[in-house]
Amino acid sequence: MxxxxxxxxxxxxxxxxxxxxxxxxxxxxxxxxxxxxxxxxxxxxxxxxxxxxxxxxxxxxxxxxxxxxxxxxxxxxxxEQRWIASFDRPRLLALSAIKSQAEEQALSTIPNYVYVTYIRASAEQVWQALTDADLTARYWGHANISDWQPGSTWEHRRVDGTDKVDVVGKVLETAPPTRLVVTFEDSLEARDPSVVTFLVEPHEDIVRLTVTHENLPNHEMLAGISRGWPAVLANLKSLLETGDVLPQAPWEMSDAHA
Structure with missing residues (x-):
């Protein structure tokens, strides 16, 4: 690590x-x-x-x-989280937004997103956390529902009592407990879905979890998942290592300091 x-x-x-x-x-x-x-x-x-x-x-x-x-x-x-004070964030985010907008106007392609984290857990525990509806509900606020067989559909369903489905997709590959590939469709727009790959690599008492999000349609989605994946995976890591999620939902922290 x-x-x-x-x-x-x-x-x-x-x-x-x-x-x-x-x-x-x-x-x-x-x-x-x-x-x-x-x-x-x-x-x-x-x-x-x-x-x-x-x-x-x-x-x-x-x-x-x-x-x-x-x-x-x-x-x-x-x-950044450790050394940038909360009162600095609004000003820095405003400057970053101006810079990002200028850079995006010059870009014609959307890069893939990759995030890596190390978790003190077994590959089987991480796999269960990725695919068990009750566990995903605990650290994500959504239940990921599927039988996780190639060709099957999956749903990202809210657990706030509304049962609203925010994301749907199809299971492309499944190789328990090390590899899962799904499409990720969060819009009704007619477009090719993005693709998420979860790679679980065990090493003694830890695993390296690599999340790759490809075929992103625009920079707006890239910005959204760049905030979302670190928050969700931090909550997942906390759940597996301590038995409980973080004291506050980490994705709400970005909103609070925006």
């Missing part, structure tokens, strides 16, 4: 910051794609990526024989 010291050490090197900038501009690149934009030996780029991965700033997802690198915002988000 990456420490704050490892994160700051990784960020101290200008080449590693450049690699993160390259992934911010175009997330999901192979080693060859990253090397093509840097005047550096392939071995040196690999070494820098290993440091970034050890600090949990870069996540690697296998696509066939290739390894695709994604920027993982988790550690930077945790640093």
């Amino acid at each position: 990456a420490t704050v010291d490892a994160v700051f050490k990784a960020l101290a090197d200008p080449t590693r910051r450049l690699l993160l900038d390259r992934l911010r501009e175009q997330n999901g690149q192979t080693l060859n794609e990253l090397c093509a934009r840097l005047e550096m030996a392939r071995q040196s780029v690999t070494q820098h990526l290993d440091v970034l991965r050890a600090a949990n700033l870069v996540a690697v997802v296998r696509r066939g024989r290739e390894r695709v690198h994604y920027l993982n915002p988790g550690p930077i988000h945790e640093i």
